[in-house]
Amino acid sequence: HVQLVESGGGSVQVGGSLRLSCEASYRLHCAGWFRQAPGKEREVIATIDSDGVTSHADSVKGRFTISRDHAKNTLYLQMNSLKPEDTAQYYCAADLIWDGFIPPPNCSYNYWGQGTQVTVS
16 A cells, blocks of 8 residues: 655744655655645645755745655655745655656656645734
8 A cells, every 4th residue: 555644734824834744655766745725726846856856946945845754754845934825735746666666757746645734824
């Protein structure tokens, strides 16, 4: 059974901080964080490739940081200086290393978490 389990969402005040966690059942290859607000398209927040190279969307750069802990098969998103426009459902997604895995040129995001709500007001 392959699974991603998210935690850490909640309601915070403007300027506050949250750390989202995403624990996987297998070792992470590449991964990313996404979010979607009502009536809006899903957007990429941050990504991390198999070598640990990260990328962050302009809207969150300098405030959010994606990271991973290979020993724990866990992905993190540290969110600081939160703004009302950060309010959304947040999702983690990843390609996981398990039997039969063949690394693709780009992250396929074959596995997704259930989502966790972040509300900033």
